[in-house]
Amino acid sequence: DAKTTQPTSMDCAEGRAANLPCNHSTISGNEYVYWYRQIHSQGPQYIIHGLKNNETNEMASLIITEDRKSSTLILPHATLRDTAVYYCIVRGYGGATNKLIFGTGTLLAVQP
Amino acid sequence: DAGVTQSPTHLIKTRGQQVTLRCSPKSGHDTVSWYQQALGQGPQFIFQYYEEEERQRGNFPDRFSGHQFPNYSSELNVNALLLGDSALYLCASSRPRDRGYEQYFGPGTRLTVT
Numbered sequence: 001d002a003k004t005t006q007p008t009s010m011d012c013a014e015g016r017a018a019n020l021p022c023n024h025s026t027i028s029g030n031e032y033v034y035w036y037r038q039i040h041s042q043g044p045q046y047i048i049h050g051l052k053n054n055e056t057n058e059m060a061s062l063i064i065t066e067d068r069k070s071s072t073l074i075l076p077h078a079t080l081r082d083t084a085v086y087y088c089i090v091r092g093y094g095g096a097t098n099k100l101i102f103g104t105g106t107l108l109a110v111q112p
Numbered sequence: 113d114a115g116v117t118q119s120p121t122h123l124i125k126t127r128g129q130q131v132t133l134r135c136s137p138k139s140g141h142d143t144v145s146w147y148q149q150a151l152g153q154g155p156q157f158i159f160q161y162y163e164e165e166e167r168q169r170g171n172f173p174d175r176f177s178g179h180q181f182p183n184y185s186s187e188l189n190v191n192a193l194l195l196g197d198s199a200l201y202l203c204a205s206s207r208p209r210d211r212g213y214e215q216y217f218g219p220g221t222r223l224t225v226t
Contacts, residue, residue, distance in 0.1 A: 034214075043116070043202050043217030044155065087154060098206060099145060099168055100215060102154030 004088045009107040012082075018075040020106050022088030025069040031092050033064060034100070035073045037084040044087065044102075047073065078110045114139065116205050116218035124224045125193050133188040133221045137205030144186040145215060146178060147202040155202055161186050190223075198225045 005023040012018040024033065034049040048055055048062045050071075055062045061074040075082055087105040091098070117136045125131050137144050143162045147155035157170040161180035180186045184205075190197055200222050204215035 041219075043204070043219050046214040046216065049214070085154075098143075098215065099157040099160060099170070100147075100155070100204075101157065102147075104152075104154050 004090055004103055006088050006103065006106045011109050011111055012078045014080060014110055014112050015077055018078040018108055020073040020086050020108060021070065023070045024090045027068050027090050031090050033071050034089040034091055036087045039084040080110050080112060082108065083110045084108060116203055116216050118203050118218040118221050120221060122222045124226060126226055127193055127195060129193050130191045131193060131223060133201050135186045135203030135218060137184050138216045141205035141207045142184050143206045144180060145204045146188045149200040149202060193225045195225050198223060
Protein backbone atom coordinates (compact mmCIF):
# COMPACT_ATOMS: atom_id res chain seq x y z
CA ASP A 1 0.00 0.00 0.00
CA ALA A 2 1.24 3.46 -0.91
CA LYS A 3 2.44 5.88 1.75
CA THR A 4 0.59 9.14 2.43
CA THR A 5 1.78 12.51 3.72
CA GLN A 6 -0.49 14.90 5.60
CA PRO A 7 0.09 18.12 7.57
CA THR A 8 0.28 17.54 11.29
CA SER A 9 -2.39 20.09 12.15
CA MET A 10 -4.76 22.65 10.67
CA ASP A 11 -7.19 25.26 11.97
CA CYS A 12 -10.53 26.23 10.46
CA ALA A 13 -13.16 28.76 11.46
CA GLU A 14 -16.59 27.42 12.28
CA GLY A 15 -18.93 27.65 9.28
CA ARG A 16 -16.10 27.86 6.77
CA ALA A 17 -14.93 25.10 4.48
CA ALA A 18 -12.12 22.90 5.76
CA ASN A 19 -9.74 21.67 3.07
CA LEU A 20 -7.46 18.85 4.19
CA PRO A 21 -4.65 17.91 1.77
CA CYS A 22 -2.98 14.54 1.31
CA ASN A 23 -0.03 13.54 -0.85
CA HIS A 24 0.20 9.99 -2.18
CA SER A 25 2.74 10.24 -4.97
CA THR A 26 3.43 6.47 -5.09
CA ILE A 27 -0.19 5.44 -5.52
CA SER A 28 -0.70 2.66 -8.04
CA GLY A 29 -3.45 2.33 -10.57
CA ASN A 30 -5.65 -0.04 -8.57
CA GLU A 31 -5.39 1.77 -5.24
CA TYR A 32 -8.17 3.85 -3.75
CA VAL A 33 -7.94 6.88 -1.48
CA TYR A 34 -9.89 6.54 1.77
CA TRP A 35 -10.53 9.10 4.48
CA TYR A 36 -11.36 8.32 8.08
CA ARG A 37 -11.57 10.59 11.09
CA GLN A 38 -11.18 9.97 14.79
CA ILE A 39 -12.86 12.20 17.31
CA HIS A 40 -11.14 12.21 20.68
CA SER A 41 -11.64 8.98 22.63
CA GLN A 42 -13.72 7.36 19.90
CA GLY A 43 -13.02 4.78 17.22
CA PRO A 44 -12.21 5.97 13.67
CA GLN A 45 -15.17 6.80 11.44
CA TYR A 46 -15.31 6.21 7.69
CA ILE A 47 -15.88 9.41 5.70
CA ILE A 48 -15.44 8.81 1.98
CA HIS A 49 -13.32 7.05 -0.63
CA GLY A 50 -12.53 7.40 -4.33
CA LEU A 51 -10.41 6.12 -7.21
CA LYS A 52 -9.98 8.95 -9.71
CA ASN A 53 -13.25 10.79 -9.96
CA ASN A 54 -14.34 13.39 -7.46
CA GLU A 55 -16.75 12.02 -4.90
CA THR A 56 -19.35 13.62 -2.63
CA ASN A 57 -21.53 12.28 0.14
CA GLU A 58 -23.47 13.72 3.04
CA MET A 59 -20.32 14.23 5.07
CA ALA A 60 -17.71 15.54 2.67
CA SER A 61 -16.28 15.88 -0.83
CA LEU A 62 -13.13 14.23 -2.11
CA ILE A 63 -11.13 15.87 -4.87
CA ILE A 64 -8.42 13.72 -6.49
CA THR A 65 -5.93 15.31 -8.87
CA GLU A 66 -5.78 14.04 -12.43
CA ASP A 67 -2.40 12.37 -11.85
CA ARG A 68 -3.82 10.89 -8.61
CA LYS A 69 -0.72 11.89 -6.67
CA SER A 70 -2.67 14.04 -4.23
CA SER A 71 -6.17 14.60 -2.94
CA THR A 72 -8.16 17.02 -0.79
CA LEU A 73 -10.94 16.27 1.63
CA ILE A 74 -13.44 19.11 1.87
CA LEU A 75 -15.81 19.63 4.76
CA PRO A 76 -18.07 22.32 3.28
CA HIS A 77 -19.30 23.95 6.50
CA ALA A 78 -17.12 22.92 9.41
CA THR A 79 -18.66 22.75 12.88
CA LEU A 80 -17.05 22.36 16.29
CA ARG A 81 -18.02 18.68 16.17
CA ASP A 82 -15.72 18.22 13.16
CA THR A 83 -12.68 18.73 15.38
CA ALA A 84 -10.84 15.43 15.01
CA VAL A 85 -7.79 13.68 13.58
CA TYR A 86 -8.30 13.02 9.88
CA TYR A 87 -6.52 10.09 8.25
CA CYS A 88 -5.84 9.74 4.54
CA ILE A 89 -5.25 6.09 3.59
CA VAL A 90 -4.37 4.50 0.28
CA ARG A 91 -5.48 0.91 -0.12
CA GLY A 92 -6.01 -1.68 -2.75
CA TYR A 93 -9.55 -2.70 -3.54
CA GLY A 94 -10.88 -6.19 -3.37
CA GLY A 95 -9.45 -9.42 -2.10
CA ALA A 96 -10.12 -11.26 1.09
CA THR A 97 -8.52 -8.72 3.38
CA ASN A 98 -8.98 -5.02 3.76
CA LYS A 99 -6.57 -3.87 6.42
CA LEU A 100 -6.04 -0.16 6.85
CA ILE A 101 -2.59 1.35 7.30
CA PHE A 102 -2.94 4.54 9.31
CA GLY A 103 -0.38 7.32 9.50
CA THR A 104 -0.47 10.02 12.15
CA GLY A 105 -3.13 12.05 10.33
CA THR A 106 -4.05 15.74 10.47
CA LEU A 107 -5.49 17.22 13.64
CA LEU A 108 -8.20 19.62 12.47
CA ALA A 109 -9.19 22.17 15.09
CA VAL A 110 -12.40 24.04 14.28
CA GLN A 111 -12.42 27.38 16.04
CA PRO A 112 -15.60 29.20 17.14
CA ASP B 113 -29.15 -1.32 14.61
CA ALA B 114 -26.29 -1.72 17.03
CA GLY B 115 -22.89 -0.81 15.73
CA VAL B 116 -19.65 -2.47 16.74
CA THR B 117 -19.48 -3.10 20.46
CA GLN B 118 -16.43 -3.87 22.57
CA SER B 119 -15.91 -4.97 26.13
CA PRO B 120 -14.66 -4.07 28.57
CA THR B 121 -14.30 -0.31 28.17
CA HIS B 122 -11.28 -0.04 30.41
CA LEU B 123 -8.92 -2.61 31.87
CA ILE B 124 -5.91 -2.50 34.15
CA LYS B 125 -3.51 -5.42 34.22
CA THR B 126 -0.09 -6.19 35.65
CA ARG B 127 2.99 -7.11 33.64
CA GLY B 128 3.10 -10.80 32.82
CA GLN B 129 -0.64 -11.29 33.05
CA GLN B 130 -2.95 -12.31 30.23
CA VAL B 131 -5.94 -10.38 28.90
CA THR B 132 -8.95 -11.13 26.68
CA LEU B 133 -10.82 -8.40 24.84
CA ARG B 134 -14.15 -8.95 23.12
CA CYS B 135 -15.85 -7.55 20.05
CA SER B 136 -19.28 -7.93 18.49
CA PRO B 137 -19.46 -6.80 14.86
CA LYS B 138 -22.08 -4.61 13.28
CA SER B 139 -25.18 -6.53 12.23
CA GLY B 140 -24.63 -8.21 8.86
CA HIS B 141 -20.85 -7.99 9.00
CA ASP B 142 -18.76 -11.15 8.92
CA THR B 143 -15.18 -9.86 9.05
CA VAL B 144 -13.46 -8.54 12.15
CA SER B 145 -10.15 -6.69 12.33
CA TRP B 146 -8.20 -5.67 15.41
CA TYR B 147 -6.00 -2.60 15.75
CA GLN B 148 -3.72 -1.27 18.49
CA GLN B 149 -3.47 2.48 18.99
CA ALA B 150 -0.72 3.83 21.20
CA LEU B 151 -1.08 7.33 22.59
CA GLY B 152 -0.53 9.96 19.90
CA GLN B 153 -0.24 7.41 17.09
CA GLY B 154 -2.55 6.11 14.41
CA PRO B 155 -4.07 2.66 14.79
CA GLN B 156 -1.81 -0.27 13.84
CA PHE B 157 -3.28 -3.40 12.25
CA ILE B 158 -2.94 -6.54 14.37
CA PHE B 159 -4.91 -9.17 12.43
CA GLN B 160 -8.16 -9.91 10.67
CA TYR B 161 -10.61 -12.79 11.01
CA TYR B 162 -12.99 -14.07 8.39
CA GLU B 163 -14.85 -17.39 8.41
CA GLU B 164 -13.31 -18.13 11.82
CA GLU B 165 -9.78 -18.04 10.43
CA GLU B 166 -6.97 -15.51 10.71
CA ARG B 167 -6.62 -14.11 7.18
CA GLN B 168 -3.90 -11.53 7.55
CA ARG B 169 -1.57 -10.46 10.30
CA GLY B 170 0.35 -7.31 10.99
CA ASN B 171 3.76 -7.02 12.62
CA PHE B 172 2.79 -8.25 16.06
CA PRO B 173 4.37 -11.09 18.08
CA ASP B 174 2.72 -14.42 18.77
CA ARG B 175 1.72 -13.16 22.20
CA PHE B 176 -1.19 -11.61 20.34
CA SER B 177 -3.76 -14.18 19.28
CA GLY B 178 -7.39 -14.15 18.36
CA HIS B 179 -10.47 -16.11 17.68
CA GLN B 180 -13.69 -15.66 15.75
CA PHE B 181 -16.87 -17.46 16.71
CA PRO B 182 -19.63 -18.79 14.44
CA ASN B 183 -21.75 -15.72 15.24
CA TYR B 184 -18.85 -13.56 13.87
CA SER B 185 -17.93 -12.10 17.25
CA SER B 186 -14.25 -12.11 18.08
CA GLU B 187 -11.74 -12.13 20.90
CA LEU B 188 -8.25 -10.71 21.13
CA ASN B 189 -5.91 -12.39 23.60
CA VAL B 190 -2.60 -10.97 24.73
CA ASN B 191 -0.26 -13.11 26.85
CA ALA B 192 2.70 -12.11 29.00
CA LEU B 193 1.70 -8.46 29.03
CA LEU B 194 4.39 -5.82 28.71
CA LEU B 195 4.22 -2.17 29.70
CA GLY B 196 4.36 -1.35 25.98
CA ASP B 197 1.08 -3.16 25.40
CA SER B 198 -0.73 -0.29 27.08
CA ALA B 199 -2.91 1.16 24.34
CA LEU B 200 -6.41 1.57 22.96
CA TYR B 201 -7.48 -1.64 21.25
CA LEU B 202 -9.94 -1.13 18.44
CA CYS B 203 -12.14 -3.64 16.73
CA ALA B 204 -13.51 -2.99 13.25
CA SER B 205 -16.05 -4.97 11.28
CA SER B 206 -16.79 -5.08 7.59
CA ARG B 207 -18.42 -7.11 4.88
CA PRO B 208 -15.90 -7.49 2.05
CA ARG B 209 -18.49 -7.82 -0.68
CA ASP B 210 -19.86 -4.36 0.21
CA ARG B 211 -18.85 -1.60 -2.13
CA GLY B 212 -16.02 0.35 -0.54
CA TYR B 213 -15.00 -2.29 2.00
CA GLU B 214 -15.36 0.43 4.59
CA GLN B 215 -14.71 -0.66 8.12
CA TYR B 216 -16.84 0.28 11.09
CA PHE B 217 -14.94 0.75 14.32
CA GLY B 218 -16.02 0.18 17.87
CA PRO B 219 -15.24 2.61 20.72
CA GLY B 220 -12.21 0.58 21.80
CA THR B 221 -10.90 -0.97 24.99
CA ARG B 222 -8.36 1.07 26.91
CA LEU B 223 -5.76 -1.34 28.35
CA THR B 224 -3.32 -0.13 30.96
CA VAL B 225 -0.44 -2.40 31.97
CA THR B 226 1.31 -1.53 35.23
